[in-house]
Amino acid sequence: MDESTPLDLRILAAVAAIPPGRVMSYGDVAEYAGGKSGRTVGRVLSQSGTGRYDHLVDDIENLPWHRVLRADGSLAVHKDDEQRQRLLAEGVRFRGDRVDLAAHRWDGR
DNA sequence: ATGTTGACACCGG
DNA sequence: TCCGGTGCCAACA
Numbered sequence: 001m002d003e004s005t006p007l008d009l010r011i012l013a014a015v016a017a018i019p020p021g022r023v024m025s026y027g028d029v030a031e032y033a034g035g036k037s038g039r040t041v042g043r044v045l046s047q048s049g050t051g052r053y054d055h056l057v058d059d060i061e062n063l064p065w066h067r068v069l070r071a072d073g074s075l076a077v078h079k080d081d082e083q084r085q086r087l088l089a090e091g092v093r094f095r096g097d098r099v100d101l102a103a104h105r106w107d108g109r
Numbered sequence: 110a111t112g113t114t115g116a117c118a119c120c121g122g
Numbered sequence: 123t124c125c126g127g128t129g130c131c132a133a134c135a
Contacts, residue, residue, distance in 0.1 A: 026117050037130050038117040046116050047133095068116080076116035083116090 007035055011044045012057050014108075018067040021090045022106035023099055025071040032108050041068065042076075067106075073098035 001010055010033040018024055026038030035041065045065050047053065054060055066086040069075050074097065075083045084094070093100045 030117090036132090039115070039131055040117090042116040043132065044116095065116080070116085071118060078116060080116095 007033065007040065008044050008053065009056055011035060011041055012048065012053060012060075012063065015041075015045070015065060015068055016057070016063055017108075018064055018106055020064075020067075021092060021104065023067045023069055023087070023092065023101070023104045024106050024108075025101070026068060027071055028105070028108075029068055038071075045076075069099055073101045075099075 001013055011029060014024075014029050014033040024032070026041040029041045030036065030038050033041075044053075045068060048057075048060060048063055048065060057063065066079075066083040069083070073095070087099065088094070092104050
């Protein structure tokens with residue numbers, strides 16, 4: 001995955017690489033994928049379900065978008081319900097309405 | 110070209 | 123800790 005790869009694709013690949021039970025913030029993914037800001041990551045994920053990237057990602061239906069959350073551990077505002085269920089199902093611990101980042105944050109290795 | 114709009118982040122009160 | 127304001131980047135109208 002080098003510089004020639006489109007940013008959108010690198011972001012999707014980074015998300016797809018997050019192991020079950022682990023999470024990354026939008027900013028983390030942006031940095032890991034060589035992007036500029038977390039906003040870009042949020043934009044790509046928001047489009048991942050519209051068919052925009054169906055031709056670029058093999059199993060887009062199975063993209064673990066729920067493992068990406070805000071820097072403070074709070075969930076994506078529009079999909080928070082489903083996101084919480086999916087994370088709980090993977091054993092992710094919550095502190096109230098936020099994920100315990102210290103315990104689940106993935107560094108890409 | 111110019112303003113608006115987000116699945117964001119950081120800082121100060 | 124909660125809330126606003128401010129900075130950001132790219133897509134869109």
